[in-house]
Amino acid sequence: LINNSSKNNTIHIMSSIIYHENYPPPWRPLLIIVFPLLPIFWTYQINITDTTLTFGYSYASTTINLNDIISATPIDHVNGLRSWGGWGIRFNLRGETGYICKNGSAVKIAVKMKDKNGGECAPKIYVFNCDEASRVCHILNGDED
Secondary structure (H helix, E strand, O other): OEEEEOOOOEEEEOOOEEEEEEEOOOOHHHHHHHHHHOOOOOOEEEEEEOOEEEEEEOOEEEEEEHHHEEEEEEEEEEOHHHHHOOOEEEEOOOOOEEEEOOOEEEEEEEEEEEOOOOOEEEEEEEEEEOOOHHHHHHHHOOOOO
């Protein structure tokens, strides 16, 4: 898709969406207790375009270039409380970051990272819930268009 902006005569190439999920977290009503956080976690979403993967909440999400993904692995079941100590954006002792919206299937990705000198360092690991984990992994691993 091409978007021709008449303001400054530039052409922007828009990425096409390959995969999309969008739904409210099941625990959203509990955020009434901490009302200021409600807009941040209003919606959970996953978008895969031909160049990027975006996952997370309304105002707290992560976008990763598909070329930086080393591997994607499906996880059959994640228990937010037992595995991550709760739901939301979580961190564990192994240095992994979880976007845990609910109990259920998820995707674990390893992402290329660079140190401050531009050299390769240990990959960053993310885990995020996904209704179609196997399909998302096939897309991210380049097995499906």
